[in-house]
Amino acid sequence: MYLLLVGPPGAGKGTQAKRLAKAYSIPHIATGDIFREAIKNETPLGKKAKEYIDQGKLVPDEVTIGMVEERLSRDDCQKGFILDGFPRTVNQADALTNILEDLEICLDIVFNINVSDQEVINRLSGRRVCSECGASFHIEFSPPQETGVCDECDGGLYQRDDDNPETIKERLVVYSKQTAPLIDYYQERDLICVIDGEKNPEQVFVKIKEALEAIK
Ligand code: AP5
Numbered sequence: 001m002y003l004l005l006v007g008p009p010g011a012g013k014g015t016q017a018k019r020l021a022k023a024y025s026i027p028h029i030a031t032g033d034i035f036r037e038a039i040k041n042e043t044p045l046g047k048k049a050k051e052y053i054d055q056g057k058l059v060p061d062e063v064t065i066g067m068v069e070e071r072l073s074r075d076d077c078q079k080g081f082i083l084d085g086f087p088r089t090v091n092q093a094d095a096l097t098n099i100l101e102d103l104e105i106c107l108d109i110v111f112n113i114n115v116s117d118q119e120v121i122n123r124l125s126g127r128r129v130c131s132e133c134g135a136s137f138h139i140e141f142s143p144p145q146e147t148g149v150c151d152e153c154d155g156g157l158y159q160r161d162d163d164n165p166e167t168i169k170e171r172l173v174v175y176s177k178q179t180a181p182l183i184d185y186y187q188e189r190d191l192i193c194v195i196d197g198e199k200n201p202e203q204v205f206v207k208i209k210e211a212l213e214a215i216k
Pocket of ligand 1: 199
């Protein structure tokens, strides 16, 4: 199964992608996670990406597209993948179309996870992420059993640098200008499935699974 998750920052793309990866045994490929790993390891890619991520801007396409092309050509993507956070511009979507054509892969579905701007602000300002395994928590909506400690691996939880009010606002602007046009792009290709992202994570997951069962 070849899936894309589109939606504003904090829509729950990462939360749902992790569940889907486990349920369907396919890789979860999140460009944001790849950049954060590179930042943590202080690689040249990480240094470049950090300049943009800290401002809530998109990392330039010439950096991002090649990185995704390399990732999708690995063997573990042959049976399927969940792309989270890519494409984010029409140019990236065109590039993805070409990459998939070369790999002889057809996308099955594109989930558009809908949430309001206010919900985005509430979620991102309370998000905490595990520095070891990347699991995501929320201080109010899904708190860890012990404050500051990951339930999955006992790693320390941290707040992402881009989850501050100023950067969240900019990320929302960037989403509506540069990424929202992808909804029409994939609608024209008859691939969009709209999901109400404001239900609880389990309810959202059930709706996604129902849609996947329907296209099998
Ligand atoms: P990225 O990491 O992709 O960030 P994002 O799209 O802004 O998405 P988030 O990770 O913030 O949110 P999410 O939708 O995954 O929500 P989550 O499940 O964590 O990208 C970061 C940056 O990298 C970008 O700004 C850009 O600079 C750069 N970048 C990445 N890809 C790029 C690309 N293709 N091109 C150029 N630049 C790129 O959930 C959020 C919170 O809500 C959590 O606390 C969670 O516990 C909670 N939550 C989740 N679901 C629910 C629910 N249903 N109800 C209540 N709470 C919920």
